[in-house]
Amino acid sequence: MDLSLSQQDLDFRANAREWLRENFPKQSRPNDGPAMREFDLAWQRRQWDAGWAGVSWPAEYQGRGLPLLQQLIWFEECARAGEPDIDSRFVGLNHAGPTLIANGTPEQKAFHLPKILAGELVWCQGFSEPGSGSDLASLRTSGVIDGDDLVVNGHKIWTSFADLASYQELLVRTDPSAAKHRGLTWVICDMSLPGITIRPIKTLDGLSHFCEVFYDDVRIPLANVVGQLDDGWRVAMSTLSFERGTAFTAGQVQLTAVVERLLEVTHERPGPAGQDRAIDDEEIAGQLATLRAEVTALRALTYTHVLRSAGQSQPGPEGSMVKLFYTELRQRVMRLALEVIGPGSGERGLTAASWDEDYLASYSDTIAGGTSEIQRNIIGERVLGLPR
Amino acid sequence: MDLTISDDQRAIVDSVRDVLRDSMPMERVRGALDGDNSGVERLWSQAADLGWFGLGLAQHYGGSGFDLIDEALLFKELGRHLTPGPFLGTLLGARVAAIGGNDDVAEQILLGRAPVGIAVPRRSGDYLIHDAQAATYLLLSDVDRTVLIPAAAARERHRLASLDELSVRESAALTIDPFAEVAESFDPIHARGCTLVAAVLTGIAEATRDMSVTHAKTREQFGAPIGTFQAVKHRCADMGVRAALADAQLLFAALSVSEGQPDAALEVAAARVVAHRAALSNSRETIQVHGGMGVTWECDAHFYLKRTHALRDLYGGERDHRRLLLTASG
Structure with a gap:
């Protein structure tokens, strides 16, 4: 075992850092709407043009075909440069792309993967429904085969x-008579099809990234089914384990940088009880020390998980440990940040977002992609072997 | 970068487990409490024969030439099995004697004939001595240097009450006249000590996780194994996360010390803190998961809790590492 990076890895890091210094967008990122979309995609296009897109994606799908370790290094360098941990490219790069690589037909891969990598468009995810959140497999949006199409009716949220x-x-x-985990189908839906209505939902941070989507006799070609008809649960779980395993790596790396920034901040500002520096406050110092130990350990857990699952077609259930610990730790970090900076300062944090926005956004972390409660079920049952 | 456990390392772990299962099962650990030291003595001589005390010491010093990570795997097992005895002081003491140029003493320690206790300064000016019984030498370590002194240098020795019945602690006044000394900058004994304490604590966090899971799978209430209930399942899941986190960070700490990585101090402090928190939370939680059994003497849970408390100040507790965590560069 060793931690040292090979000369190739070191060169890769140096090149990445150099390129990011020159090319990372200087202007601040709009936080909502079409302007944000254009910003995110322009950034992806710039990476694609310079050959940095899809570091660990296979070369046959226009990725760089490099080892997962270099993908982690790339994420680390992007976080260092100030890239937000999640943006509108997330589903394409971290869900849909890996799922198509694992399950797609040659035609689906050839059509979609280059568009994702080149930053031509945004993908979204239609899994949850009003009646099917944690109990995802109970979903009711229906797909009925009619000729060469799947006719979809229902409601996603x-x-x-x-x-x-x-x-x-x-x-x-697609098969309402089958048991609930069977009879589901994973399909690529073109969002411009007739019969789709989209209604944005305003979230607690005042932004409207979330939407409801209504489907009224939407006709999707059967050629868009990924994997087999009625095999959607397996395909969906491969998508989710990608999310839980590796997709949050960039955010985990960024969290380390946030704690380091917070450490600087506590040396620059007065403490809550009138101390010259916030770091002189016993409680803040104690919490910050623990958080620094925890983000350091999160990095070790992430590296260990990612490098040990290299070579598997999809990451194992241990990814749920990374997801659970990361999201809860992120909330603790953001709570302390608010304590140190003061609520409502509007001050810009590490990325374009303010400390207030990052704090508020962290509440969705332990819900999205499977709640912490669901992650604990997965860890209990599939990692520790407890009975269902 | 390579984080896979090698076949050699698996073999070390398997062999340590076999020895501990045969020579020091829980009945013998408990036997030691009632004054029956036969198990402890037998294991001690086996450990010497197997080269445990020189596992990470270079071969030209008389060791086996493995790495700190391999020593960490050994100490994780010692933590898991609640093994009593001055293993940590003896392993580090052999290293200090060998590197400090005292070959004869190093040889005696490596052969298991000269156990080494660990002295920790107290605010009152005297010292707390871990594993004081039968120690021939004492080890004193801080972030600048580690010294080895004869145990005879300890005066005014008093046995202290210990929450952990399995580890003997004394207070003593010491005259420090070292005959072997190693600067931290030459060989990081203090960092190695911190890492190995983190290893013991990680072993405790894993053992208590496993005890809880086993109990939750077999104990039935309301007509079902209690592990089916989320209140219990989720406690176990959290224990699993803490143990995995401590284990991953232990790996990073051990490797970064051996490789002399620039962020080694941060990695070690993080490992020590995360492992201590994991051991403490998991041993507390396993008592709760075991219900009424959990608070009995018969259930092993309390030994893990007590051992964790006893290790609090050995190679720095959370408070000692706080300053480091707030200043070290990552």
Whole structure:
């Protein structure tokens, strides 16, 4: 075992850092709407043009085909440069892309993967429904085969960026007579099809990334089914384990940088009880020390998980440990940040977002992509082997 | 970067587990409490024969030439099995004697004939001595240097009450006249000590996780194993996360010390803090998961809790590492 980076890895890091210094967008990122979409996609296009897109994606799909370790290094360098941990490229790069690589037909891969990598468009996810949140497999949006099409009727919710997306990974029930985890189908939905209505939902941070999506006799070609008809649960779970395993890596790396920034801040500002420096406050110092130990350990857990799952077609259930710990830690970090900076300062944090916005946004972390409660079920049952 | 456990390392872990299962099962650990030291003595001589005390010491010093990570794997097992005895002081003491140029003493320690206790300064000016019984030498370590002194240098020795019945602690006044000394900058004994304490604590966090899971799978209430209930399942899941986190960070700490990585101090402090918190939370939680059994003497849970408390100040507790965590560069 060793931690040292090879000369190739070191060169890769140096090149990445150099390129990011020159090319990372200087202007601040709009936090909502079409302007944000254009900003995110322009940034992806710039990476694509310079050969930095899809570091660990296979070369046959226009990725760089480099080891996962270099993908982690790339994420680390992007976080260092100030990239937000999640933006409108997230579903395309971290859900749909890996799912198509694992399950798509040659035609689906050839059509969609280059568009995702080149930053041509945004993807969104259509999994949750008003009646099917944690109990995802109970979903009722139906897909009925009619000729060469699947005719979809129903209602999806919590779909981030649906109003900005060109495609959606959509999970529908195609066999209502089968047991609930069977009879589901994962299909690529073109968001411009007739019969789709999108309604944005304003979230507690005042932004409207979330949407509801209504489907009224939407005709999706059967050629868009990914994996087999009625095999959507397996395909969806591969997508989710990508999310829980590796997709949050960029955010985890960024969290380390946030704690380091907070450490600087506590040396620069007065403490809550009138101390010259916030770091002289016992409680703040104690919490910050623990958080620094925890973000350091999160990095170790992430690296260990990612490098040990290299070579598997999809990451194992241990990814739920990373997801659970990361999201709860992020909330603790953001709570302390608010304590140190003061609520409502509007001050810009590490990325374009303010400390207030990052704090408020962290509340969705322990819900999106499977709540902390669901992650604990997965860890209990599939990692520790407890009975269901 | 390579984080996979090698076949050699698996073999070390398997062999340590076999030895501990055969020579020091829980009945013998409990036997030691009632004054029956036969198990402890047998294990001690086996450990010497197997080269445990020189596991990470270079071969030209008389060691086995493995790395700190391999020593950490050994100490994780010692933590898991609640093994009593001055293993940590003896392993580090052999290293200090060997590197400090005292070959004869190093040889005696490596052969298990000269156990080493660990002295920790107290605010009152005297010292707390871990594993004081039968120690021939004492080890004193801080972030600048580590010294080895004869145990005879300890005066006014008093046995202290210990929450952990399995580890003997004394207070003593010491005259420090070292005959072997190693500067931290030459060989990071203090960092290695911190890492190995983190390893013991990680072993405790894993053992208590496993005890809880086993109990939750077999104990039935309301007609079902209690592990089916989320209130219990989720406690176990959190124990699993804490143990995994401590284990991953232990790996990073051990490797960064051996490789002399620039962020080694941060990695070690993080490992020590995360492992202590994991061991403490998991041993508390396993008592709760075991219900009425959990608070009995018969259930092993309390030994893990007490051992964790006893290790609080060995190679720095959370407070000692706080300053480091707030200043070290990552």
